[in-house]
Amino acid sequence: MSSTFNYENLKLFYIGKEKVDERLIPLVYKNKQLTTHAAIIGMTGSGKTGLGISLLEEAAIDNIPSIIIDPKGDMGNLLLTFPKLRAKDFEPWIEEQDAINSSMSVTELAQKTASLWENGLLNDFQNKDRIGKLKNSADFTIYTPGSTSGVPVSVLASFKAPSKEILDDADILNQLVNSTVSSLLSLVEIKESSSSKEHILLSSIFMDYYYQGKDLSLEELISNIVSPPFKKVGIFDLDTFFASEDRLKFALKLNSIIANPSFKTWIEGEPLDISKMLYDENGKAKVSIFSISHLNDSQRMFFVSLLLNQMVAWMRRQEGTSSLKALLYMDEIFGYFPPSKNPPTKQPMLTLLKQARSFGVGVILSTQNPVDLDYKGLSNIGTWFIGRLQTKQDKEKVIDGLTTGANSNLDKKELFDLLSKLEKRNFIMKNIHEDTVKVFKTRWVLSYLKGPISKEDIKQLMSEKIKKTLIKNKEETDDKKSLRRNLDNSTNNIKPIVPNELEELYLYKSQNDSYQMQPYLLASSEINFYSAAKDIDLKKQIIEKIYLDETNLEVNWDENELLKEKEFTRNEKINSSYYNLPNFMLNIRDLKEIHKDFTNRIYKNNVLILYKNKPLKLLSKQNESLEDFKIRIQDRLNENIDEEVEKLQIKFQRDEKRLENKLNDLYVKLEREKDQATAKTTDTLISIGSSILGAFFGKSSSNRTNIGRAASGIKNATKVLKERKDVKFVESEIEEVSNEISSLNQKLKIEIEKIKEAFNFNNYEIEEEKVKLRRKDIYNVSISLLWEEV
Secondary structure (H helix, E strand, C coil): CCCCCCHHHHCEEEEEEEEECCEEEEEEEEHHHHHHCEEEECCCCCCHHHHHHHHHHHHHHCCCCEEEEECCCCHHHHHCCCCCCCHHHHHHHCCHHHHHHCCCCHHHHHHHHHHHHHHHHHHCCCCCHHHHHHHHHEEEEEECCCCCCCECEECCCCECCCCHHHHCCHHHHHHHHHHHHHHHHHHCCCCCCCCCHHHHHHHHHHHHHHHCCCCECHHHHHHHHHCCCCCEECCEEHHHHCCHHHHHHHHHHHHHHHHCHHHHHHHCCEECCHHHHCECCCCCEEEEEEECCCCCHHHHHHHHHHHHHHHHHHHCCCCCCCCCCEEEEECCCCCCCCCCCCCCCHHHHHHHHHHHHHHCEEEEEEECCCCCCCCCHHHHCCEEEECCCCCHHHHHHHHHHHCCHHHCCCCHHHHHHHHHHCCCCEEEEEECCCCCEEEEEECCCCCCCCCCCCHHHHHHHCHHHHHHHHHHHHHHHHHHHHCCCCCCCCCECCCCCCCCCCEEEEECCCCCCCEEEEEEEEEEEEEEEEECCCCEEEEEEEEEEEECCCCCCCCCHHHEEEECCCCCECCCCCCEEECCCCHHHCCHHHHHHHHHHHHHHHHHHCEEEEEEECCCCEECCCCCCHHHHHHHHHHHHHHHHHHHHHHHHHHHHHHHHHHHHHHHHHHHHHHHHCCCCCHHHHHHHHHHHCCHHHHHCCCCHHHHHHHHHHHHHHHCCCCCCCCCHHHHHHHHHHHHHHHHHHHHHHHHHHHHHHHHHHCCHHHCCCEEEEEECCHHHEEEEEEEEEEEEC
16 A cells, blocks of 8 residues: 555555454544534553544544643643654653663664664655645644643633534523533532522523623623522522621632632733634644643532533534534543433533534544443444453443444454454454444554653643743733823812713722722714625624823823723712813713714724635625634535545546456456466555555455465465466466556546646635625714723
């Protein structure tokens, strides 16, 4: 098999080698079959991590993004890729203790490891060029929630309001809220059930905000526990259901999260936005690894639950597709998907297993503990990879789980015998898309497997990305500070008198004895973008806050701060001191001009940007981000590639069938002649069996049996070579078939390259299309004065 064969051009994953008539040939797996999900089960040392990394490597080379949950720290090995396979590349990652155990220096062990990797690749129909391809195919990032060892990720800054698709599905919305609330309560170690008053109160607050389309920060959540935005829970008034003093105690418990010095690491960094973690601006796939080995159990449960809910929310915004769009990989599912308990992670995972297929999302779950798994919940999984298992109980549990539902016709005894004979790096594969069970040996991985990646290792690997994130955070902080002006040293105890028509609002941030209040102009409006032709009917609220200084001669609109919501009080607190106002805030005529200026500003500056791609005839939806639109383009291109490849298969089917019939005839002749053929003949037949044709036309090992039998017939024939014409004639025919195979291979490669280039993402330009605002669609314009505590 040529080591330069581009499996990815055919959307095939090369995952290992299977034995056919004592010969090892490549085993490939269609990537779209992962939309029916996969499970990897095997004991420590079975090769489970290597198989998982192989699948992720193949996905990256195929430009398929992955979201990886890494509880143990093994998945960071994906970043240890050394295309030149030099000893000095391996040396920094060689453990000194490993060198001592091997009676070598670190340098010597690095040289040995480099040679081991090169030979391992060559023996598995690969070469180091594939390492370079992997390294250049995707952008790899290790995120460390709650830590700055890797790229920090902001998960507690705000609980984002779900999309309209989620809000319109009551079941999914309830699952999302219940899971979020359960994981929050686990953080403060409150034993809860969905019927506990803590759970019901938090769920009610989340529902109240989400139905209004509002995000909810942790600070707001805690404040709402003390003073909820509703007076009744069910038929009972609030205090009867949950007494105010008990709510305060509950709020104080949750406040301990914010009070903890480590809280800062949970709110800084990149936002947990799935659509931004799939592709970069050039359409290159991202591999986002969330390393959580440094977290305690409750923190891990909280984060995994939050991430799974984000995956569900993102997924439900997507259009359906039959192609593989993205992978969600979890390296150890033990404790997150048990058979009897119901942790916060279980419901969103069930939702993904049941619904993700329709949206082109594949889920891969891995575990070394086969006993504590909900096999009924895993019945939606289409491919099972089973490696070595430690105990009889483990084997029986897996077999029981595997032989239910669609797999009920499997022979339990045969499976048990296969499992008992498995060697390291060997797996049983039961694929719902194929009739037979296969046994295969995993291929050599392209990444260097050094073992668990430590926090120090992550910091080294992510140093440049961490630096960029910290610089970005600092710039954002500096920008916010620059919006503030130097305040007067003196304040007036007496509030300035303003016209009666001007509404005054207050924002207090503390419970102090006295307050200094800074004035801001608060301008708000509602707008409606409408276009029947483009199916647009989008309503938005605009709220701008502008700093006021008494020396201002006019409103400085360019220094506005956009607010998401308008939640202030009309009640003034005693002992408040006020900064002076500019004169234009004291005159009703000037205020009317400000109202007019703001309306004109809204009309001129607000347009709805849509995105379009003309060749594919795609136009973005009204709430669709650029990231999601790019994903939709990639989906369409993947579907087009699938369609063209199927056409190509039909086009070449006749030639493939003719060659297969010729091989059958050759087998019959060889059986009849019973003479030894040359080694060249044997090699030719084997190369035919493992050629691109077998992969392209989806030939399983059983389809290639005749080829293997023919080769075996030659190998086992009499040792005395008899130069007879009929043997030579058979050999010449074999050579003829070989030449035809080569010709067909070349034609296929040319056609495949054409398809790949025709549907390359970079060839599809994204243009902007603007929907302008009509004056009649600007309404509820208001100008107010906001006094904010400083």
